[in-house]
Amino acid sequence: GQQVMQIPQYQHVQEGEDFTTYCNSSTTLSNIQWYKQRPGGHPVFLIQLVKSGEVKKQKRLTFQFGEAKKNSSLHITATQTTDVGTYFCAGLVNTNAGKSTFGDGTTLTVKP
Amino acid sequence: NAGVTQTPKFQVLKTGQSMTLQCAQDMNHNSMYWYRQDPGMGLRLIYYSASEGTTDKGEVPNGYNVSRLNKREFSLRLESAAPSQTSVYFCASSFARGPQGYEQYFGPGTRLTVT
Numbered sequence: 001g002q003q004v005m006q007i008p009q010y011q012h013v014q015e016g017e018d019f020t021t022y023c024n025s026s027t028t029l030s031n032i033q034w035y036k037q038r039p040g041g042h043p044v045f046l047i048q049l050v051k052s053g054e055v056k057k058q059k060r061l062t063f064q065f066g067e068a069k070k071n072s073s074l075h076i077t078a079t080q081t082t083d084v085g086t087y088f089c090a091g092l093v094n095t096n097a098g099k100s101t102f103g104d105g106t107t108l109t110v111k112p
Numbered sequence: 113n114a115g116v117t118q119t120p121k122f123q124v125l126k127t128g129q130s131m132t133l134q135c136a137q138d139m140n141h142n143s144m145y146w147y148r149q150d151p152g153m154g155l156r157l158i159y160y161s162a163s164e165g166t167t168d169k170g171e172v173p174n175g176y177n178v179s180r181l182n183k184r185e186f187s188l189r190l191e192s193a194a195p196s197q198t199s200v201y202f203c204a205s206s207f208a209r210g211p212q213g214y215e216q217y218f219g220p221g222t223r224l225t226v227t
Binding site for chain 2: 031033041044088090095098101102103
């Protein structure tokens with residue numbers, strides 16, 4: 001079945017450093033979504049990418065969708081303590097089913 | 113709008129007991145999902161429902177049943193709870209139509225412990 005691999009599993013950074021998490025799918029995706037889960041919380045939708053090569057920005061966060069629509073990345077510039085949490089990607093293969101496969105997430109900790 | 117609501121928030125069961133987790137959404141979404149998340153792990157799909165009246169198995173359906181009661185409600189039932197089902201359970205919903213409508217909105221979760 002479809003697999004979505006996410007690396008790294010953990011990332012510890014000093015406040016102000018940059019952070020990147022990568023997502024790779026074994027199959028071509030219709031779209032990819034990114035979510036953030038704060039410790040003890042529930043996943044919260046951040047953004048959805050649909051087009052090949054698409055780049056979207058949300059303040060210090062930059063999201064990219066690969067040309068082949070099999071990989072994606074989330075880059076955070078100048079991390080802050082509020083960025084702490086686990087970031088998940090989710091790849092959609094079959095739009096009829098509306099079912100996405102989640103990666104295992106990257107947990108970010110930020111040292112002040 | 114409340115978004116996605118789940119009840120109960122916490123539950124402790126003894127092995128062999130049964131229970132139903134309730135989920136409701138008020139966003140007129142078509143698809144609904146049940147996930148489990150074990151400590152330090154990702155989200156694993158238990159069951160999903162692409163529309164009212166339909167349900168399909170996800171990657172870890174054993175030991176669970178679901179019911180899509182109407183467009184708003186999607187319940188998850190544990191018939192005979194086992195310690196391996198100790199987890200946090202999240203319900204989610206999605207419009208799941210058109211080119212942009214696949215983002216999922218999650219409920220606050222149910223923290224279940226089976227002893």
